[in-house]
Amino acid sequence: MDCLSILNECASDNGRLFKIDVVDKNKDNELFKSVIKAALDPYTQYHIRKIPEYIKTDAPDISLCYALDELKRLSSRELTGNTAKNHLECLLANLSPSDAEVIERIISKDLKCGIHKSTVNKVFGKGFIETYPCMLASSMNEKNFKNIKFPGAIIQTKMDGMRANIIIDSDGKVDIRSRNGKQIDLHGMLDISGMFDIVIDGELIVLDDDGNILDRKTGNGILNSAVRGTITPEEAERVRMVAWDIIPLEDFKVGRFDMPYSNRLDNLKFTLFVEDKIDIVETSMADNMDEVRMIFQEALDAGQEGVIVKNTDSIWEDKRSKHQVKMKVELEADLLVTAWNEGAGKYKGLMGSVTAVTDNGQLEVNVGSGFNDGDRKMLPEDIVGKIITVKYNEVIQDKNKDTKSLFLPIFVEIRLDKDKADNI
DSSP: OOHHHHHOOOOOTTOHHHHHHHHHHTOOOOOHHHHHHHOOOHHHHHHOOOOOOOOOOSSOOOOOOHHHHHHHHHTSSOOOOOHHHHHHHHHHHHHHHHHHHHHHHHTOOSSSOOOOHHHHHHHHHTTSSSSOOOEEEEOOSHHTHHHHHHEEEEEEEOOOOOEEEEEEOOOOOEEEEETTTBBOTTTTTTOOOOOSSSEEEEEEEEEEEEOBBBOOOHHHHHHHHHHOOOOHHHTTTTTTEEEEEEEEEHHHHEEEEEEEEEEHHHHHHHHHOOOOOOOEEEEESSSSSHHHHHHHHHHHHTTOOEEEETTTTEEEEEEEEEEEEEESSSEEEEEEEEEEEEBBBBTTTTTTEEEETTTTTSBEEEEEOOOTTTGGOOHHHTTTTSEEEEEEEEEEEOOTTSSEEEEEEEEEEEOOTTOOOOOO
């Protein structure tokens, strides 16, 4: 079975166990294994976000194996710019249509069949696909707040954009990545010079024509085009980063940096003091929970999503940190869409709702609110298999199933920067 047929078989059923079985059945196929590695390795990027136009052939004269080897010339930046695009165009034009489709998916870092890192690592072993590091905050509850140390806790505005890293390697080359390692093409607008071997952690936001921050759905819609590689230079010019951490690249890849956060924050301020498109997140201090609540309310009154409460001595680690707690009023979850459901009445023939699940499958919900008329024109292939953010009021027990559900779920956005659903 060729690689595209295996990928299509994986896409034929949304069940995680089904996909694992398909991968396991083909685990001795070395070419398929190489395809997975080339597409999912977060540290392998091809620096081309838009597939060039090419003429398909019925008489291919190169193999998929040869094309995979030639992609190394793009990932190593041996070939760049138009030379790289021309090389990719030549490869695609001389492959069979099915193999060319596989290369397109590799370049886009999306196999379009619901196979992710956790799926293949289940078959090939932990570490086959490296984890792209990301430190997350704990949820807001009494238990988690017991880990916050007073006096002197750090309070920072919770930004409402797209999580991102600016990665600068030992040669000073700049790469911008989403929280799941996908490349974000901003036409060099946030490139920083004179720095080496560091990672800046923060959130991307987009400004309107008057310099105000766009709402999350509009702003992240523009940033999603940067993930796809279709953002215009004019749109990229309006992108800013709000940064809150800086980590040495070597420690970032390992997933741990023991320097206390207060020192890292000082280093960040020193590093970025001349950058006009990267701001330091608004920061204050609190000596007790009453002050935390007051600052939280001030943030809400100012139209912010909430705040993050941090311990000054917290380390950076690739996990959900117990030393950081996020405070927000509205509950949100990132869920995997498993089904497209046709609407009724005026939505006949259009999308009426989608079915979405948590990563462990213990919660399933139909989401039909929050979609605009443009959203409802999406076809199943536009949304099934993708991660969406859903707002909700509370987790409830489904009366007709053993699974949990959500009360009043509302669609917020498609998350191209995530490939794994939450567990609630």
